[in-house]
Amino acid sequence: MRDLPKGIVNRGNSIRARISVGAKQISKDFNFKNYTSKEAALEDAESWLEENRVLACTLATGKTSKYKTKFAGELTQELLKEYLLYCQVTGIFTWKKSEAVAVKEGAITGCKDSKGYIIITLHGKPYKAHRLAFLYMEGRLPDKAYFIDHIDGNPANNSWSNLRLATRSENASNTAKTNSNTGVKGIHKLAGTDKYRASVMLNSRAISRTFNSLEEASIWVKEVRELVHGEFTNHG
Numbered sequence: 493m494r495d496l497p498k499g500i501v502n503r504g505n506s507i508r509a510r511i512s513v514g515a516k517q518i519s520k521d522f523n524f525k526n527y528t529s530k531e532a533a534l535e536d537a538e539s540w541l542e543e544n545r546v547l548a549c550t551l552a553t554g555k556t557s558k559y560k561t562k563f564a565g566e567l568t569q570e571l572l573k574e575y576l577l578y579c580q581v582t583g584i585f586t587w588k589k590s591e592a593v594a595v596k597e598g599a600i601t602g603c604k605d606s607k608g609y610i611i612i613t614l615h616g617k618p619y620k621a622h623r624l625a626f627l628y629m630e631g632r633l634p635d636k637a638y639f640i641d642h643i644d645g646n647p648a649n650n651s652w653s654n655l656r657l658a659t660r661s662e663n664a665s666n667t668a669k670t671n672s673n674t675g676v677k678g679i680h681k682l683a684g685t686d687k688y689r690a691s692v693m694l695n696s697r698a699i700s701r702t703f704n705s706l707e708e709a710s711i712w713v714k715e716v717r718e719l720v721h722g723e724f725t726n727h728g
Contacts, residue, residue: 499541500534509537532660542605567614569631575614576601578628583650585612585621608647622650674706678713692716
């Protein structure tokens with residue numbers, strides 16, 4: 493597992509994400525046994541941390557609410573539409589009925605987290621805008637087995653035509669990120685040799701092959717990626 497970011501600590505069988513909200517500290521444990529890999533647990537921990545950092549910033553502003561709403565349950569489409577308007581073309585949310593005194597009705601809402609996702613805080617809870625878009629349009633959130641994928645790879649583009657349901661594997665396929673020492677996604681030069689290892693992920697497992705040249709490896713990894721990832725293919 494890669495180095496842990498600030499705010500996340502390893503506890504042996506789990507990792508804990510924690511953040512300070514004023515004088516208090518909130519935390520959540522992510523047990524490895526509930527995930528297919530430690531990396532998957534870390535991804536969820538990082539997402540939780542980013543969302544709650546946004547919440548912590550919101551609470552720190554000291555803004556008061558016009559509407560004395562006590563909201564402790566699940567967010568519904570009806571409640572969402574009471575407070576926010578969603579533009580299917582731009583993917584932008586605006587306030588229909590503002591919660592905060594300092595925010596005008598009709599103002600654009602949401603701010604980017606460190607990964608580029610738009611986070612919107614509603615009734616003291618942070619939500620990713622692409623999930624709110626799905627709830628707004630479909631009247632429900634996706635089943636736990638599915639993610640909402642940004643087709644163009646831009647996490648801030650929440651236009652309805654840019655969102656689609658995906659499994660964890662499909663969602664991970666559509667990324668341009670690479671830790672490769674060659675600069676080419678999925679291809680690493682083997683240390684101390686002139687050979688290259690090409691890998692394509694499928695359901696958290698790597699399909700790999702070794703080549704004598706970067707060109708050969710690039711051709712192979714592109715063909716295999718298109719074969720196994722289909723419409724979710726992203727060559728980086």
